[in-house]
Amino acid sequence: MPVRGHRPEHALPEMPTIDAAVFADLEATAGAGFVAELVQTFGEEAPKLLGELRGALDQREAPGAAERFRRAAHSLKSNSNTFGALRLAELARTLELAGLPADARPLDALEAEFARTLAALRERAAGARDG
């Protein structure tokens, strides 16, 4: 059985922000109302993970910083895949595997993608409620 949400890396530019099929699957199995709450939770939790990534990068010499960074990137990847947020998942996965970057640019890109993702997720969740 193929693993939902996994795509080859070179496909990143063509990836949609949200994979509609994955999101629809999630709503079908967990219920649209529950998924709307889950999007809300993601909106509260993900900024903490982004904060972890920033914190680990700012204190990159501190003991355990690399592990903190990898772990936060891993969690963000995992949650992104859950919602079918393929682009965000791919960016997080790249950071998880590569570890602490040389500068903050990858985190800027990640945060921008997160903002787009969350907006798209909220729009879909609201759409499901209204429809």
Place this chain on the structure above:
Amino acid sequence: MAEHGARLLVADDNKVNRLLLGRTLELQGHQVASADNGRQALEMLARERFDLLLLDLEMPELDGFALLERLAADPELRDLPVIVTSSVEGVAQVARCIELGADDFLHKPVNPVLLKARIGASLEKKRLRDQLKAMVRRFATPQVAQDLAASGFALGGRKLVASVLFSDIRGFTALAEQQPPEDTIELLNTYYTLMFDAIGGQGGVVNQIIGDGLMAVFGAPLPLADAPLAAVRAALDMQEMVRLFNAERAAAGQAPIAIGVGIGTGEVIAGYTGTRERATYTCVGDTVNLAARLEAHTKAAARGVLIDGATHTALNGRIACDALGALQLKGKAAAVEVFALG
């Protein structure tokens, strides 16, 4: 059905994962509790009974690998089915989970259909294991069951020093012929309940019951501190219980019973004997024969409990005994020092 209404524990530090997995499992008919790190999960498992654990790998405090190791080392929790759910990269980590005793591994995001199938299979395997364990408990002593669980089953024995106790009801055959069979069975059931309590209460293990006789071992399969003293105390407790039992029987207009007990201490060969299909835990050797001979001699000696010299030496005066001198017992080439109690 086994897969319905199970109590599941979800251990995941990520709130989104925890909520979604909990929701999916509840929709599949299970009761779900959750922990947000490995240490909390371990505490909950120690406190409450769960049928299955869904475990994330990346967790603060105690991660999934460490938790798997702790579960494997815990006799109470080693059989708990664990399904690991993670979005960890690469097969090495998956293999490590399975090596550490996880039943299964599911990649996140978890496919609900696959999840349902894996949980059903794991719970079914657990049900069969529980059934097997219950059977082992019924037909073996808890100590033998624990020994089997810890070291696995292998025919063959080892030498160790233990105290062996034999006991039977005097004149039981005549008694059984005088009363209805159901009275005899009821008498035996009550008698065995009392004797098992007396022996178990002192750390002994009843490993054979034949008719009205039983054999108990102190110091095998698990070691027991001061085994000879424990065996002698058990014998005295057994006699006390028979006295109480006789008072009840007298009130019901029934004849009293009397027991004889023989105890020997020394080297025994202990282990599982039989075939791969049908085996029993037993102890054999001179010490076992001696204890049986002493028990048989209680009637001629008109004493309730007879012990050998080695048991007496180990008592070191802590319980008063009468020396009966060196006796020639049936089946023994040399005379044996015998002491009496009760």
